[in-house]
């Protein structure tokens with residue numbers, strides 16, 4: 001397979017390597033508020049209509065980060081009748097069909113920890129909030145809270161203690177057959193010693209702190225940025241927050257920085273908006289596209305790429321030899337490439 005550069009619009013790049021491991025477990029349920037909605041890549045809309053739930057309109061809105069498992073007749077849509085904020089999720093399952101599930105994969109947990117979970121529901125019919133642990137042999141049921149929806153908003157909630165062999169959990173909202181539900185403010189978490197906003201990563205521009213090694217928001221002048229001849233910075237509305245960097249195939253843009261030694265762990269974040277998704281079309285999908293690379297002077301260390309599996313994959317080197325071992329993580333198609341489209 002060939003490897004080729006695509007035309008990504010890089011909104012912002014942040015590399016953060018904390019000096020010490022975080023003591024509190026990350027309790028993440030992004031977009032439990034259902035305030036964030038996005039549209040499918042045009043190349044995947046036919047697939048959604050054939051295999052997904054019934055959705056509203058030709059170009060439907062879908063809840064950011066959530067995935068689903070639905071039977072015939074299930075419906076999924078945004079609703080302005082919210083418990084909190086401006087939007088809730090409308091989810092229904094047809095009578096006589098299988099339940100309709102909306103899932104968040106995966107939330108990192110601390111073995112032995114006790115977590116509270118739940119959601120607010122209104123409407124008619126039954127709701128189950130299900131927590132499953134990701135074990136080597138597959139998903140295992142850990143806890144479930146059930147409720148019956150009515151005219152007023154109700155809080156369906158439960159607690160789960162994480163077994164010693166579980167580090168990832170799936171959070172599922174499940175409408176029982178015949179149920180027509182409004183859902184909002186879904187949550188999964190444990191007491192923390194500081195405030196935490198799971199939606200901040202979606203709504204707020206990241207900022208540099210004392211652990212940040214590289215911060216490129218393209219708003220300020222970036223003296224270590226080499227853009228290439230054709231690449232350019234956008235205007236103030238061109239990035240995810242402020243200015244972005246526009247890349248023109250086949251050129252790269254590079255940022256260089258020096259560190260005394262590689263930190264033991266850290267995170268890399270960026271916003272990305274490709275022009276087109278040729279890997280989602282049969283005629284052009286046998287190509288791997290690289291969006292972002294982290295390189296040492298001699299080796300590629302990590303790569304964010306679009307796979308032929310129509311998913312985003314992050315690969316990183318765990319050995320120094322040129323052809324040494326690499327690890328990789330993949331984000332499922334339904335929440336990665338299938339959600340990408342120009343300007344989104």
Ligand SMILES: [Ca+2]
Pocket residue numbers: 033034035082083084085086087088184185
């Ligand atoms: Ca809401």
